[in-house]
Amino acid sequence: MTPDLPKNDGKAQPFRPSGDGIAALLDAPESDEGVIAEAAFYGADGCETLLELVAPSSNLDLERRARGVFLLGRLHCQDLFKLAPALMQEGVLGIQISLAYALVEIDRAQGEKLLLPLIKDEKADTLLREHAIYAVLAGADRNLRALLAEIVGGSPDRRLRLELMGWLTVDAPDPFQGPDGQSPDDEC
């Protein structure tokens, strides 16, 4: 029960990563600021490692790969755009969904450019289209919101229309506002 406290001899300790490398962060329960800070500590080498871990050729399990994609988004790793076509082509929904959010996180304009054709594609997976819409909807301006409403409103995908039209109309409450007085900062 007694914690094994580090012996610092009264001196301040510099930031020290956990020592297990960036791959170990894929096991972290959450992706809080501490995890992002540690991932950033590994710099370009860390991004390169993550890109290898999330690639279709990786032997890592699918959920860890999806988490790797998420982390690459938070690290603003531009090279994820190069890997994006291969990940989309592979067709693993969990990874594709994480990718949609990560691309918008890295570069909103470029992310929108890649996701809008997917959102318009009636043959694409309806659940992936739904997430792609959420990804670009967060922080969307009035024009983009109107465009999304037009695409979804004209779609033969009844499920998508019923789930999303309530949030896409101009007067709809902003889904990105917390529903009660609890701040998202309280989350852990």
Added chain:
Amino acid sequence: MDTPRPLYTVPIIAHRLFGQQRYQGFSIEPGFPDDDNPFPRHDRGPGFVVRGTLEADGPPGIDRGVGTWRSWQEIDAMFVADPTVDASDGTTVNDLWASSGIRFELVERIDAQTSSGLARMLPADSRLRDAIIYPLRRPGAINLFLVREIDGSWGYARRSFPVRPDIIPLAVVSDMRTRSTDPTNRWRLSLITLAHELGHVLGLGHVAFNDNVMLGSGTRLSSVDFHLPQIAVCRSRAAFLSGAVAPPARP
């Protein structure tokens, strides 16, 4: 160390999160009930999916093909040992919390539904997922949501505040179905993650000790301990959540 008798029993309302059927009419399509193959390199052969309901214009029904994989038997076994459950190795989250004197008890089981996309994977944006999850919560207990996947994490939580009974404590845990090929490891990682999120609910933050349940930079099979100061913090909140102590009046 001797395991103390539980001082506080904290109630938990469990929600399994599923999608909702909004398909017009009824159709049989090639494919599988699940939207993707967890083992994409292995061909599963032909399959079919039955979509929709006969009452297309009625209220949406629960789409159990999208959402958590966990059965109620499996969820019960996370709290009360049941070695007959396939996924379980007979250990529970209460074993991990035993040294604290705090026990968790499932008091209600609910099948909840939301949009099928969000039931397939909860997004990382807390504003969006709160808009989905918050209206589903019930007061008077920790609300535990079992979901299939969460973008960027294995779980998350919202703390309880004894002086703010209007804030309903929340823990969300994903299925972690592909996280380990070893069923025992998968079960233990699920329990450690659940114990970790309940630790957040009871006021704990992350620590850097590898043997501690609240390790923030990873989840190890050996991350199973609580330290005495953590137990003191948790007991103070568990006292209120268990109903043993009335919350103080709000100033």
